[in-house]
Amino acid sequence: MLTRIDHIGIACFDLDRTVEFYRATYGFEVYHSEVNEEQGVREAMLRINATDDGGASYLQLLEPTREDSAVGKWLAKNGEGVHHIAFGTADVDGDAEAIRGKGVRVLYDEPRTGSMGSRITFLHPKDCHGVLTELVTSAPASADHSSAEH
Amino acid sequence: MLTRIDHIGIACFDLDRTVEFYRATYGFEVYHSEVNEEQGVREAMLRINATDDGGASYLQLLEPTREDSAVGKWLAKNGEGVHHIAFGTADVDGDAEAIRGKGVRVLYDEPRTGSMGSRITFLHPKDCHGVLTELVTSAPASADHSSAEH
Numbered sequence: 301m302l303t304r305i306d307h308i309g310i311a312c313f314d315l316d317r318t319v320e321f322y323r324a325t326y327g328f329e330v331y332h333s334e335v336n337e338e339q340g341v342r343e344a345m346l347r348i349n350a351t352d353d354g355g356a357s358y359l360q361l362l363e364p365t366r367e368d369s370a371v372g373k374w375l376a377k378n379g380e381g382v383h384h385i386a387f388g389t390a391d392v393d394g395d396a397e398a399i400r401g402k403g404v405r406v407l408y409d410e411p412r413t414g415s416m417g418s419r420i421t422f423l424h425p426k427d428c429h430g431v432l433t434e435l436v437t438s439a440p441a442s443a444d445h446s447s448a449e450h
Numbered sequence: 451m452l453t454r455i456d457h458i459g460i461a462c463f464d465l466d467r468t469v470e471f472y473r474a475t476y477g478f479e480v481y482h483s484e485v486n487e488e489q490g491v492r493e494a495m496l497r498i499n500a501t502d503d504g505g506a507s508y509l510q511l512l513e514p515t516r517e518d519s520a521v522g523k524w525l526a527k528n529g530e531g532v533h534h535i536a537f538g539t540a541d542v543d544g545d546a547e548a549i550r551g552k553g554v555r556v557l558y559d560e561p562r563t564g565s566m567g568s569r570i571t572f573l574h575p576k577d578c579h580g581v582l583t584e585l586v587t588s589a590p591a592s593a594d595h596s597s598a599e600h
Contacts, residue, residue, distance in 0.1 A: 301477065302476050302477075302478075302498070303498075303499060304498060304499040304507070305455055305458065305498050305499065305507045305509075308455065308458060308532075308535055310579070310580075310581060312579050312580075318579050321578070321579055324552065325549055325552055325554060325578075326452050326537070326549075327451065327452075328452075348452070348453075348454060348455050348537070349453060349454040349455065349501040349502055349503060349507075350501065350502035351499040351500065351501060351502075351507070352499055352500035352501075352502075353499060357454070357455045357499075357501070357507060359455075379580055380579045380580030380581070381532075381575070381579075381580035381581055382458075382531075382532040382535060382581055385458055385532060387476070387498070399475055399476075402474065402475055404475060425531070428471070428475075429460070429462050429468050429471055429530045429531075430460075430462075430529055430530030430531035431460060431530070431531055431532055
């Protein structure tokens with residue numbers, strides 16, 4: 301069951317400049333950053349609020365690390381903007397299978413690794429009224445983020 | 451201060467079909483629906499989770515009521531997809547003025563009426579790395595939604 305908006309994924313050409321825009325304009329700070337080589341992105345997570353399922357909602361800023369990554373190709377076609385939305389669930393495997401059973405194309409056979417050690421999959425935007433949709437199960441709270449939210 | 455992701459605005463050609471997709475696929479139910487003649491949209495709010503500022507996060511599904519509305523023109527150009535994102539604040543007037551003072555174009559001179567009696571304004575997407583960004587101050591809790599979340 302999907303219990304929160306986990307994040308909004310925003311594609312940008314220059315991660316550092318975009319992070320600085322969100323900090324200077326709204327006061328949002330970087331909660332976590334990483335490079336995901338499989339997805340071909342360098343990313344920053346800005347934590348916006350906590351949610352009543354025990355999780356949180358983030359902005360995920362994404363800069364491609366290579367032009368032939370999914371985000372790189374999307375940026376070349378569309379320019380900067382909202383790339384995908386993500387819903388949080390305690391059971392990405394079960395929810396992905398249930399949704400596949402309703403005729404919506406799930407892009408991965410098995411969930412892969414997403415931000416902060418999460419497990420993720422994506423639904424085909426053409427089956428979701430034009431919205432690339434991600435399902436996320438967060439990793440168990442880690443020592444570096446559970447004790448102090450920085 | 452912006453304290454939550456208030457909603458993700460999604461433009462669609464057929465509101466009833468899109469509502470049914472979100473219900474059948476994810477189990478999301480319509481929390482509120484209305485027509486906003488000023489914005490030229492018919493809309494449905496799907497409440498996804500509560501937030502730790504006392505608000506909530508929604509999906510806002512938008513169907514234009516006329517082709518020359520902002521959403522109608524956007525749909526004709528882009529097709530269905532994420533139209534804007536919205537942050538919640540207790541003080542849309544003050545935040546809009548502060549952000550205008552940083553050189554970001556605010557689209558309205560004064561906030562206008564948004565979903566569920568909220569007060570809203572928008573920031574120019576070209577000043578926000580391609581993201582049409584809304585600021586929202588919710589109306590005080592109303593009798594029809596505060597007692598029972600339907």
